[in-house]
Amino acid sequence: xxxxxxxxxxxxxAGGSLRLACAASGRNSSSYCMGWFRxxxxxxxxxxxxxSGNGVGKYYAEAAKGRFTSSRDNVKNTVYLQMxxxxxxxxxxxxxAASRLSLGVASTHYPYWGQGTxxxxxx
Numbered sequence: 001x002x003x004x005x006x007x008x009x010x011x012x013x014a015g016g017s018l019r020l021a022c023a024a025s026g027r028n029s030s031s032y033c034m035g036w037f038r039x040x041x042x043x044x045x046x047x048x049x050x051x052s053g054n055g056v057g058k059y060y061a062e063a064a065k066g067r068f069t070s071s072r073d074n075v076k077n078t079v080y081l082q083m084x085x086x087x088x089x090x091x092x093x094x095x096x097a098a099s100r101l102s103l104g105v106a107s108t109h110y111p112y113w114g115q116g117t118x119x120x121x122x123x
Contacts, residue, residue, distance in 0.1 A: 002026040002098045002112040009094060009117030012086055016121070020081040022096030022114055030074040033057075033102045035110055036081045038092035038119075045095070047105045049081060059103045063090075086121045094119050 008020040022034065031053040039045040049070040050059040058070055067086075072079040079096060094117050097110035104110065 004114035032098040040092040
């Protein structure tokens with residue numbers, strides 16, 4: 001079992017930045033691939049980024065490339081999503097998730113989920 005707790009969401013103006021954090025706990029949690037997903041009302045939950053257990057492998061959705069950066073600190077058991085140049089369309093609930101499958105892009109690949117943190121980008 002892996003427990004995940006996100007933090008760092010909030011309200012930001014377009015063009016601004018936010019850093020989300022996801023604290024993981026549980027046996028071998030630092031070895032799991034971690035994914036960041038987002039979901040806005042009326043839309044399906046979609047992958048934003050994923051990072052492998054050792055932090056070397058990374059995946060970014062097209063909408064995140066060049067603006068978002070994922071990283072992890074396995075000593076602190078925390079994964080981060082640095083978001084820059086934010087746009088109103090980035091407004092969503094952001095979730096972190098954990099999986100044994102490396103760099104999975106589907107939500108079904110991730111059995112463990114955090115509770116989510118809201119990101120709102122004003123224009």
